[in-house]
Amino acid sequence: MTKVPIRLFTFAAPSRFYGLAGALVPWFWAVAIAFAVAGLYMGFFVAPTDATQGDAYRVIFIHVPAAWMSMLLYLVMAGWAVIGWAFNARLASMVARAVAPTGAMFTFIALWTGALWGKPTWGTWWVWDARLTSELILLFLYLGYIALVEAIDDTRRADHAGALLALVGAVNVPIIYFSVRWWNTLHQGATISMTAAPKMAATMLNAMLLMTIACWAYAFAVIFMRTRAIVLERERETDWVRALGRPSTGGAR
Numbered sequence: 001m002t003k004v005p006i007r008l009f010t011f012a013a014p015s016r017f018y019g020l021a022g023a024l025v026p027w028f029w030a031v032a033i034a035f036a037v038a039g040l041y042m043g044f045f046v047a048p049t050d051a052t053q054g055d056a057y058r059v060i061f062i063h064v065p066a067a068w069m070s071m072l073l074y075l076v077m078a079g080w081a082v083i084g085w086a087f088n089a090r091l092a093s094m095v096a097r098a099v100a101p102t103g104a105m106f107t108f109i110a111l112w113t114g115a116l117w118g119k120p121t122w123g124t125w126w127v128w129d130a131r132l133t134s135e136l137i138l139l140f141l142y143l144g145y146i147a148l149v150e151a152i153d154d155t156r157r158a159d160h161a162g163a164l165l166a167l168v169g170a171v172n173v174p175i176i177y178f179s180v181r182w183w184n185t186l187h188q189g190a191t192i193s194m195t196a197a198p199k200m201a202a203t204m205l206n207a208m209l210l211m212t213i214a215c216w217a218y219a220f221a222v223i224f225m226r227t228r229a230i231v232l233e234r235e236r237e238t239d240w241v242r243a244l245g246r247p248s249t250g251g252a253r
Contacts, residue, residue, distance in 0.1 A: 014091050014231045015240045021224035028221035032214050039210030047203045056120040061204075063113035065212040066106045069219060070138060071173050073103035077145070078166035085163035091227075093159040094234065096166065097149060098226035102219050104142035111135055130179040134172055141169035155234065 043061030050057040077099040084093030114132065115125045126132065145162050152158035200208075235241045 012089065012091055014094070014235050015238075017091055018228055018231050021228050025221050025224050025228075028217045028224070032217035032221055035210050035214035035217065039207050039214055042203060042210060043207035047207050048201060053121060056117065059113050059117045061207050061211050063110060063117055064208055065215045066113065067110040067135070068212060069215045070103060070107035070110050070135070071176055073099055073106060073219060074138060074142065074166075074173055075170060077103055077142075078163075078170045081159070081163035081166045085160050090234070091231075093163075094230045095223070095227050096159075096162065098223045098230055100142055100146050100149075101226070102222050104139060104146065106215070106219075107135065107139040107142060111139065131176060134176040134179055137172055138169075138176060141165070141172060145169070 039061060044058055047058070047061075049055055077096050080092045080099065081096035083089055084091075084096060111132070114135075118127070119125050145165055148165055149158040149162040152161060232241055232244075
């Protein structure tokens with residue numbers, strides 16, 4: 001049997017990606033569950049109580065990773081959408097559609113947990129702070145992308161329209177990230193920076209990193225599962241999808 005060499009575009013074909021994603025999904029789920037359990041235990045039971053905010057600060061172990069993922073996944077969604085638009089890459093457009101609901105979910109979690117954190121810290125559930133407002137706009141961009149691609153019957157036109165919206169909306173991501181530097185906001189600045197030492201105890205930092213890895217693995221698992229479903233829907237008339245539903249002929253006679 002001839003071994004097919006693995007190159008950059010080996011899994012660009014929906015049929016090959018379908019098989020690869022199916023093999024990886026259980027592993028991503030295992031990593032997500034293991035790291036989430038470890039991160040939540042360390043964050044809620046091992047990490048020390050904050051001297052200023054008390055135990056209310058512990059919501060950051062969910063809030064911060066969710067906020068990071070909300071911004072990162074939008075850029076991932078926009079990137080795949082533009083690749084699908086520019087190169088007429090079917091799989092890239094499918095991945096972009098699969099990313100959107102997960103990104104919207106993380107954005108909602110970031111806003112919701114931010115409100116839970118803001119009530120004891122600021123005395124209110126919501127303020128029209130620059131970062132909170134731009135994060136809310138991010139949620140609307142996700143929902144707008146989902147609504148737009150679902151509202152257009154022609155798949156190619158829907159993918160192109162969604163890519164344009166995603167590309168324009170990507171300008172909001174750096175606004176979210178730099179909002180605490182550009183404007184005088186209530187939201188605190190970055191606790192973790194690539195150019196400075198962490199401003200939190202090692203236990204807190206480890207818990208947050210564990211939760212971030214859990215969120216990453218969860219995102220991969222769910223996005224791959226959703227992409228596989230989209231692939232089956234769009235490729236349902238192809239021979240390889242039809243072959244998936246055929247009974248095996250290798251049984252006993």
